[in-house]
Amino acid sequence: MTEHRTAVVIGAGQAGLSMSWHLTQRGVDHVVLERDTVAHEWIDGRWDNFTLVTPNWQCVLPGYAYDGDDPDGFMTRDLVYDFVRRYADSFDAPVREHVAVHSLRQRLGGGYHLETSAGAMTADQVVVAVGGYHLPSIPPLAERISPEVAQIHSSEYRNGAALPDGSVLVVGTGQSGAQIAEDLHLEGRQVHLVAGSAPRVARFYRGRDCVAWLQDMGVYDVSIADHAGGLAKRESTNHYVTGRDGGRDIDLRAFALEGMRLYGRLTDVDATGILRIAPTLEQSLDAADAVADGIKNDIDAYIDAAGIDAPTEPRYTPVWRPDVEPTELNLAAAGITSVVWAVGFRRDYRWVKVGVFDGEGRPAHVRGVTGAEGLCFLGLPWQNTWGSGRFAAVARDAEYLAEHLASISSREPAGV
Known part of the structure; x- marks a missing residue:
């Protein structure tokens, strides 16, 4: 039988984990799918001497904040990686590593169907938390x-x-x-x-x-x-x-x-x-x-x-x-x-087979909420404020989406 979850979060960086924390607090049955490992981009996509450009005191995730002895300093690549990994461990985030999502589609009657490297899944709600740089x-x-x-x-x-x-x-x-x-x-x-x-x-x-x-x-x-x-x-x-x-x-x-x-x-x-x-x-x-x-x-x-x-x-x-x-x-x-x-990245949402994009491939949304019920995005640059794509405001954005999804979660689940 196809596995069904109330919610699926795609991506286990700071955005996806922030979403998972709020879902966990609300007792929402969910899983976080990560094609690689938790926070891997902080190691795999950064140079050896990389540091954050925002001070450590701005590193505040839901239920978790920087508590070191250098709040005005700037975490190095390895320290950021450890920070996010420890965050996942702090609430035992339900992450499944090495599970890639190949396609995401709407289901007749509501909800979503996901084809993953570990098999098919369905969900009432999906949060795409893979950032905007692919x-x-x-x-x-x-x-x-x-x-x-x-x-x-x-x-x-x-x-x-x-x-x-x-x-x-x-x-x-x-x-x-x-x-x-x-x-x-x-x-x-x-x-x-x-x-x-x-x-x-x-x-x-x-x-x-x-x-x-x-x-x-x-x-x-x-x-x-x-x-x-x-x-x-x-x-x-x-x-x-x-x-x-x-x-x-x-x-x-x-x-x-x-x-x-x-x-x-x-x-x-x-x-x-x-x-x-x-x-x-x-x-x-x-x-x-x-x-x-x-x-x-x-x-x-x-x-x-x-x-x-x-x-x-x-x-x-x-x-x-x-x-x-x-x-x-x-x-x-x-x-x-x-x-x-060093000329940037291109978006790649080709695997999201839902009509929620503008003519240039950007998610069309208001504060991460799309026109497809139950489908949201998190961790996008300027999703709502300057800090949305960074540690500074991802917690606030995740809370907003959690409240939005909770407002529609009382409806009948899509089923399997």
């Missing part, structure tokens, strides 16, 4: 780069020693790209960095971590429905900064002074393998600085309005500007033997 994105132009040059995605990067000797090209300056470029730079590698449009933020300002100021200002509580950027915020790039060595700014201009080579946007690779570069470097650097400065303006306004006694400090002054905008890059001439593509 397939590594590498642009097609990468195929025109010489096969003598090693190419990896940022999710595969571990450390500089694992790359061939020689200079390294990093493409992208989101959080991963900027931090990987720093990691290689600190290892003494010659780094060439293609800068994108990612904004930056200062680590500390006026005596506190900027995250702490923004938390007090309520920035992390603004819902996407009330945000000036609207639904477009779901596609925005996060600010680059680092939690490494206690936390600091990532200043690409300072890296340039220290020998890192910076470039504008990569536009093409010609038939001879020469990279064509748009002259956008100065514009990108200025735009990133403007965002960081704007955040400081908001913090200043908050401090003044609240009458807070906080130290003052001078504003950032650019320490470097490009004398000329490079328009091409010859990998061989520059001694570049490897490329790290």
Whole structure:
């Protein structure tokens, strides 16, 4: 007989486990299906020197919070992995590891049918908690780069020693790209960095971590429905900064002074393998600085309005500007033997055979609730607020979904 559950949660990262905690508290019969192992992405998809960019005090999951001796610090990759694993153990989460979901469909009469690597299942309710970053994105132009040059995605990067000797090209300056470029730079590698449009933020300002100021200002509580950027915020790039060595700014201009080579946007690779570069470097650097400065303006306004006694400090002054905008890059001439593509991920929900997606493959939802009764998503970037895809607000999102599912759970189960 086909196994039936009241609820099935797909994914055993912090989002899926948060959902499981709430279901457990409500006594809801459920199981968490994980294609790999609990929290595996924190180990499998991060480099050796990875740290969170949000302070430890923001690591609060339902019924569980960071309780170490460094609340203002930033957990390393291994510590984050241990944190999430211990969370699963804390309430004996009903996780089935190494069970992949191949397809999810609606059933006639209600509920859902799942085809998994361990057989078929049915459920009244399903929560898809697999995040929004699934397939590594590498642009097609990468195929025109010489096969003598090693190419990896940022999710595969571990450390500089694992790359061939020689200079390294990093493409992208989101959080991963900027931090990987720093990691290689600190290892003494010659780094060439293609800068994108990612904004930056200062680590500390006026005596506190900027995250702490923004938390007090309520920035992390603004819902996407009330945000000036609207639904477009779901596609925005996060600010680059680092939690490494206690936390600091990532200043690409300072890296340039220290020998890192910076470039504008990569536009093409010609038939001879020469990279064509748009002259956008100065514009990108200025735009990133403007965002960081704007955040400081908001913090200043908050401090003044609240009458807070906080130290003052001078504003950032650019320490470097490009004398000329490079328009091409010859990998061989520059001694570049490897490329790290840090240009993001693509969504992959092809296995969800339910009509709840928009024209670009994004789940159509309001706070994770879709138009298909009993089907929800959790852990999406900007699902409701800035912190939805991170530790900061996944607990709140999970509670909301648990309450929503409870409101419909009194109906007759779908059966087997």
